[in-house]
Every structure is written in C-alpha cells, then in structure tokens.
Amino acid sequence: MNQDHSTGAKKSRLFIVDDHPLVRQGLRQLLELEGDLEVCGEADEPIAAIRGIAAERPDLAIVDISLQCGVEGLELIKDIRSRVPDVPVLVVSMHDEFVLAERALRAGAKGYVMKEEAMETVMTAVRKVLRGEYYISDNVGKKLLAGLIHGQMMMENYPMDQLTDRELEVFHLIGQGLGTSQIADKLHLSVKTVETHRAHIKEKLKLEDANRLLQYAIQWVHTDAASSVNGSGPWQGGAGRP
Structure with missing residues (x-):
C-alpha cells in the first residue's frame, strides 16, 4: 500500500x-x-x-x-x-x-x-x-452449493462444466472461426492433440458432428460478443461490455 x-x-x-x-x-x-x-x-x-x-x-x-x-x-x-x-x-x-x-x-x-x-x-x-x-x-x-449436493445431475444441467480448461479454450477458438491447424499453432499443440480435444468436446456436449460443433461454438462466442455490445455497465468508458 x-x-x-x-x-x-x-x-x-x-x-x-x-x-x-x-x-x-x-x-x-x-x-x-x-x-x-x-x-x-x-x-x-x-x-x-x-x-x-x-x-x-x-x-x-x-x-x-x-x-x-x-x-x-x-x-x-x-x-x-x-x-x-x-x-x-x-x-x-x-x-x-x-x-x-x-x-x-x-x-x-x-x-x-x-x-x-x-x-x-x-x-x-x-x-x-x-x-x-x-x-x-x-x-x-x-449453483456451487447445488453442485455439492446433487453432483452429476448438475453436470448434466450445465454441460459446459464438463469441459476441461484446455477444451474450453479450444472450443472458444473454434467459435472464433479458427481451424484445427490454426488452433494448434496458437496453443502450441500438435494437430493430433487438437483433434483429440475436438472429439472430447463433441462427446461431452453430445454434438453429433463437426458442423454442429462449429455452430454451437460460434453461437456461444457470439452470445458473449452480443452481450459486450449491449452491456450497460456505467464504468466501461462508453465501450459497453467488451
């Protein structure tokens, strides 16, 4: 201080x-x-x-x-x-x-x-x-209290919670429009590792194919982007929620 x-x-x-x-x-x-x-x-x-x-x-x-x-x-x-x-x-x-x-x-x-x-x-x-x-x-x-009490039931209600931090990062980049090779370069991973993450994401989110994964990821990312444009926080320098 x-x-x-x-x-x-x-x-x-x-x-x-x-x-x-x-x-x-x-x-x-x-x-x-x-x-x-x-x-x-x-x-x-x-x-x-x-x-x-x-x-x-x-x-x-x-x-x-x-x-x-x-x-x-x-x-x-x-x-x-x-x-x-x-x-x-x-x-x-x-x-x-x-x-x-x-x-x-x-x-x-x-x-x-x-x-x-x-x-x-x-x-x-x-x-x-x-x-x-x-x-x-x-x-x-x-939510945290309910998770302690109900466990697996809460995981089913919030499927995104099932993703690891790395899987969430890959999911976010998919929603940003990056392909597998681009994600591998950005995260310093092999293409095979990224493909494995993609497979795990599809399984955990119960998405049938790569197209559905892409659609879901884009929707998730763009929902946040829309929120940033429409945000109402008065402290944000007039920029909305970035």
Missing part, C-alpha cells in the same frame, strides 16, 4: 489486465474516484501482465478472462498464483459466470464479477477481495 499524504491513510494499489483500452481507462477512472484506491499498472496481455504484477506487487490484480482471442485469463490466473502468490486476483469479465466463475476460482481467483454489473457491485467485490474474502454472486453461490 502507498501512503496518502493528504489524509495519512494507506492506499490500496490495483493492477488492471484487460485487452480493451477503453475498459481499462473507464475502470481506472472510477476506481481512483475512491480516495483509498490507486491503479499502479495496466496490461493488455498475459506476458506483460505477469511482468507488471511481479514488478509492482499490487494489493489486487483485476483480470479479464478473455484476452485477445481466447480465454487466456484462466492460465494467467494460475501463473499469478504460482509466481506472485501474495497478490489476490479478482476476475471482471463479460463471460457468463455460470460457465467460468467456478473455473476462475479453481484457477486461484478470489472472486468473479460480470462486467454488466453496476459499479457499486464491482466495488463491493474489490473491497471484499482486498479484505481477504471471496466474492461471487448469489446465483453462482447457489
């Missing part, structure tokens, strides 16, 4: 990771309206994020799940927890919390909040994580 010499209070230092400049700008401005918070750094991709967080040692890293073309934020959370374990992570993302909140928590995040939420909700999440607590929405909390 830094000392605020005008009041004598300590300021909590925050680091923002998001690949949309307007979101970073809007979030920075609104966070810094709080007298006890300051943004000590920003990054738009995982490598720069790790370097910046390791150098700055902020009190909190605010991370988006979707960086550039994929869901690299999950791996970034794991890297942060491994390399700078004293820095807590709060995910602020456009992606459906029912799909990704539990994954983010398993990866090491301390909280998950949707970008469509009001700034008051985001600030509640920020302050809870700064206090060493966890933050999830009531809906996610109910």
